[in-house]
Amino acid sequence: MGACFSSASAAPAGAAERRPSKEDKKRRRGGASPEGATKAAAAAAAPVRVEFGYERDFEARYEVGRLLGHGQFGYTFAATDRQSGDRVAVKRIDKAKMTRPVAVEDVKREVKILKALKGHENIVHFYNAFEDDSYVYIVMELCEGGELLDRILAKKNSRYSEKDAAVVVRQMLKVAAECHLRGLVHRDMKPENFLFKSNKEDSPLKATDFGLSDFIKPGKKFHDIVGSAYYVAPEVLKRRSGPESDVWSIGVITYILLCGRRPFWDKTEDGIFKEVLRNKPDFRKRPWSSISPGAKDFVKRLLVKNPRARLTAAQALSHPWVREGGEASEIPVDISVLSNMRQFVKYSRFKQFALRALASTLNEEELADLKDQFDAIDIDKSGSISIEEMRHALAKDLPWRLKGPRVLEIIQAIDSNTDGLVDFKEFVAATLHIHQMAELDNERWGIRCQAAFSKFDLDGDGYITPEELRMHTGLKGSIEPLLEEADIDKDGRISLSEFRKLLRTASMSNVPSPRGPPNPQAL
Known part of the structure; x- marks a missing residue:
């Protein structure tokens, strides 16, 4: 049903053979140059000494049965666990075809991925990986219902x-x-x-x-x-x-x-x-x-x-x-929602206020997906997200989990009423998918921006002045720093056009400073 222009190490059980592209062959087999071809041929002729560190008792553990499928680097068979009698699928990958380090890394990565996803109800279950001098064996759940x-x-x-x-x-x-x-x-x-x-x-x-x-x-x-x-x-x-x-x-x-x-x-x-x-x-x-x-x-x-x-x-x-x-x-936690919350911390104060105003213009239907996300994070269903619940949610974001996220800083940035918790309105402001809103319906986006802008433009003259900004935010002291990011023409006030650009662009805190670029993993 689909033409294929790349390949994997071996076909899954029941899958059709996969056809590698010229680019894929070049990437995995050593290039198209004469020199590369010579090296690849020499490597293929040499004895294969690839070690993965996997268990080496595959044949003692499993009896191999019928062929299920095949691909560029190997075959997939049905097999039976000699001790339990359970039937499994085994992807057998030929070490002799691993003539370049990238082929070895491909196999290691696939095993790592299967281990990471182990236990998910809609992902083929991984049991173990084995090897001998000639092959790598990846033992998985046998799916007999077809593709x-x-x-x-x-x-x-x-x-x-x-x-x-x-x-x-x-x-x-x-x-x-x-x-x-x-x-x-x-x-x-x-x-x-x-x-x-x-x-x-x-x-x-x-x-x-x-x-x-x-x-x-x-x-x-x-x-x-x-x-x-x-x-x-x-x-x-x-x-x-x-x-x-x-x-x-x-x-x-x-x-x-x-x-x-x-x-x-x-x-x-x-x-x-x-x-x-x-x-x-x-x-x-x-x-x-x-x-x-x-x-x-x-x-x-x-x-x-x-x-x-x-x-x-x-x-x-x-x-x-x-x-x-x-x-x-x-509904699982959305990684983009967690990313938006991290990003919210780095926005200027004015942009945070602007996003809160924009969030207030959306109706219940438009917020349905964010309500699902809020409920997924609000474990005790109290109607608010605590520090521990936020910590638990951010820990799900595995690419960031090891970076030591400062959960309290994120809570404080989102928590506009300073009660130490994040309610749904605060959550929405920090997790809006701005690019979706702006790209999918430009007319509605314009109406929303106008409505949010009007919450600041109290006299309706088409500009947000320092005094109006002070009245809306309740902040004391100088308002000029808040205006600086959005006031593109430097006339001391914010037009609707400038306000819309503020919502769609990254904050000034993301612009490299004389001290060097910001560290996106600092959170």
């Missing part, structure tokens, strides 16, 4: 009902949200990489094949192009991608589930890429006229070309179309 792709093709007109599609999509989004919280991007979400545990109609879905997955530091981007052509996000093709690319891929899968067609199609990979970069999905042809507005809205919000305006995985789980039949407790 999601096969079930799509088996459906009438290759379509799912909306109810059944929402169940499938919810499980994929939970995988993406869990990965992103751990600073991990799957990078190859497609129907072939989701397996059903059993042949039952209500079988749970399991994500597999993390061979292209990788960890990414906060604020950084991937610059390589990997994935599968039909599911690749625009920013991947532009070589500046992050966790948002997984959400795009899930959007493509959802489109296929609902209508039985791909949203972007061409006879060639280059043609597919042009479609992804330039065109929008078609919602006019059948069966879209019979599909609910909620489902269409959901898909459109995932297939937004600007990654900063796209829903996050956790936000998508809060969408009404996905939430139908679900529980609020199922």
Whole structure:
């Protein structure tokens, strides 16, 4: 169902063989130059002395059975635990093909990722990794229900009902949200990489094949192009991608589930890429006229070309179309919400006040996803977030957890009424997804900015003066430092245009000072 232009170390159980691209072969096999080819050939001929430090009693522990699938570097088999009789899947990777350090690192990284994700209900369970002189063996849960792709093709007109599609999509989004919280991007979400545990109609879905997955530091981007052509996000093709690319891929899968067609199609990979970069999905042809507005809205919000305006995985789980039949407790903490709270600490006082004013213009429906996030952090359901609850939430953000976050500083910045707790209104101001609000509906964004601006512009003359700012904030002393960031033309007052720019841009605290650039990990 999808052309593939990158590869993993071995195919998952039941998956089709994966075709590596020229770029991928060059990256993993040593380059296309004569010198590189000579070195690669020499390395292939030499005895392989790759040691991973894994256990070495695989054959004593497991009896290998039938072949399930194969890929560039190895095969996947069914196997049986000799002691318990349990059946498992084993990915066997040939050490002789690991002619470059990058191939070794790929295997180590995949094992590390599977260990990190162990226990998630929608991710194939990892049991152990073994090795001998010739192979590495990755022992995983055996999923015998086949690929999601096969079930799509088996459906009438290759379509799912909306109810059944929402169940499938919810499980994929939970995988993406869990990965992103751990600073991990799957990078190859497609129907072939989701397996059903059993042949039952209500079988749970399991994500597999993390061979292209990788960890990414906060604020950084991937610059390589990997994935599968039909599911690749625009920013991947532009070589500046992050966790948002997984959400795009899930959007493509959802489109296929609902209508039985791909949203972007061409006879060639280059043609597919042009479609992804330039065109929008078609919602006019059948069966879209019979599909609910909620489902269409959901898909459109995932297939937004600007990654900063796209829903996050956790936000998508809060969408009404996905939430139908679900529980609020199922919504995981959104890593972008935790990031926004950290960023709020670094904003100028005026921008913090401006964001609080903007937050007050949103209605209950518009705040539904943030209410889910607040409830996920408010463990005791007291209606406010304590220091300990905030500490517990921020600890989930694994890329930052080891940086020693100053939780009290974050609480104090968000806590506008200084009661030592964060209520929902305060939480909203610190966690708004500004780029989504500004990009998705420019007209509504303008109305919101005007409403927020009017809370400061008490006389309605179109400007916020120092005296009006003092009256709104209740601050004593000089107001000039608060005005400085937003007063672009330096006329001593803030216009609506300047106010809007303030909301959309980073604060002055992020501008490098003479003492050097700020440390984004200082929190």
